[in-house]
Amino acid sequence: MIDVILKKGKEKAVMQRHPWLFSGAIDKVKGKPANGDVVRLLSTEGKFMAYGFYNAQSRVALRLLEWNEDIAIDGDWFRKKVAVAVSSRSELLADGSTNTCRLIFSEADYLPGLIVDKYADYLSLQILTSGIENNKAVIIDELQKLMQPKGIFDKSDASSREHEGLGASDGGVLAGSHPPEIVEVKENNVVYGINIAEGQKSGFYCDQRDNRHLVAAHTKDKKVLDCFCYTGGFTLNSLKNGAASVTSVDSSALAIDTLKQNIALNGLDAAKHTAIQSDVNKQLRKFKEEGETFDLIVLDPPKYAPSRSALVRASRAYKDLNRIAMLLLNKGGLLATYSCSGAMDIDNFKQVLAWAALDAGKEVQFITQFCQPEDHPVRASFPEGEYLKGLLCRVL
Known part of the structure; x- marks a missing residue:
């Protein structure tokens, strides 16, 4: 195994088990590892610190995997990590009200660059790092053994792979059969028809599962506007909870068409929807x-x-978007507003909303703070994994 030597004074983050090591923290590499190879990270004094995926083309030169020198990074290691991640989601899927969730969330599940989403009997998989690409076969095999899906479909993001020096993925079926044009899934007993092959990202945004339910509790008899609605998560929950009317806006024709089909799937009143x-x-x-x-x-x-x-x-864009929305709310109306930008933390987001309220001539109360759900955990040593945040605001 090739050794990578850490610069003196750069040990702190590694010892705190942060999974990223940038190229500027590396003193030298003893050899020529290929992108995606597992290497051994040593201190300046030659002390073992961690094993990690190496990539000379990525700004994150090392993605650290294991801090115990006696544990080999082999096929069994990957199988165990996959199994632990899948097992941790079992309670979420237990009662049958939900059959879609994120099974593996990259660094949060100690598998940097691997995202796996479950959509009923199908899995959608994104491989975004060279290390995971090198171990794709064993990961897919373990997922098949544990989940027995009808099919596993590749939805790897081309731009993320490019940063790792990876070409665009071939896409398509990785195992089993091709998903049908529409796969029906359940989330909190709301039914969604999703297009895994052509939908955005991995096919569906399961990270708003809890928040859709929380917001819907405030929509009874309300006139609701759902912006960036995609296939209708907030729209469907609002209609199901008795909203007087819901207007849904999205730039995607496919998303709007799918939303209309989802309203029919759930037997909701289409007359209340625009x-x-x-x-x-x-x-x-x-x-x-x-x-x-x-x-x-x-x-x-x-x-x-x-x-x-x-x-x-981005702060200017968020401020302008929220300012206009505040101006459209009736006095005492509610604004459920989100940011999925990891670089925008909750304190900055609150400041942006305060600026928006000032420009709109409104007073705002923060009522509820939203975050990502349990299948998108945030690892204590990797706070960057906390990307989704939101606020329910009363606008006066």
């Missing part, structure tokens, strides 16, 4: 010009800040 395919920011301004108002607005935008360098620009 779907608009449009850019959300433009549509919010149009509502303002038309004098339209709502009792509850949901803002669940895409990632505005993919990195800390984009945080200033």
Whole structure:
């Protein structure tokens, strides 16, 4: 095994079991490991510190896996990590009200660059690091043994793979059969038809499961606006909980079509629903010009800040989006607003909302704080895994 020598003074993060080691912390590499090889990290004095995936092309040169020198990083090691991750989600799936969740969440489950989502009888898999790519066969085999899915489908993100020096994945079926055009899943007894092959990201955003349920509790007899609605998570829960009406806005024609089908799947009243395919920011301004108002607005935008360098620009975008929404709320109305940008922490997000309220001439109370659910755990040594945050605000 090739040794990688750490620069003096860079031991702290490694000893605290943070899984990332940037290239600038490396003193030298004794040999020429291939991208994705497991290497041994040593201190300047030659003391063992950890094993990790090496990648010369990534800014994260080492993704640390194991801090016990006596434990081999072999096929059994990967099988055990997969099994522990899957087992930890068993209670979530036990009562049958939910048959979709995230089974493996990358660094949080000690498998950096591996994301696996369960959609009823199918699994959607993303391989985003060279180390996981090298061990793909054993991981897929273990998933088949544990879950016995009808099929495992590749949804690896091309841009993330590019950072690792990986080419675009071939996509398609990795094991079993190709999923049908629409796979029906259940989340809190709400039914969703999802398109695994062509849908966004891994196929469905299961990270808002708890938050959809929490927001829906406030929607009875309310006029609701669901922005960036995708296939209708907040919309369906609101209608099921007795909302007077729901307007859903998304730029994707496929998402809007799927949302309409989901309303029918759940036997909900389509007469209470309006779907608009449009850019959300433009549509919010149009509502303002038309004098339209709502009792509850949901803002669940895409990632505005993919990195800390984009945080200033993203803060302006979040502020403007929330300012317009505040202006569309009836007095005392509720705003459920989210950020899935890891670089935007909850304190910064609260500050952005305070600025938005000031510009809108509104007073805002923070009522509830939202986070990601239990199948998206945050590892204590890797706080960067906490990416989803949100607030339920009363706008006065």
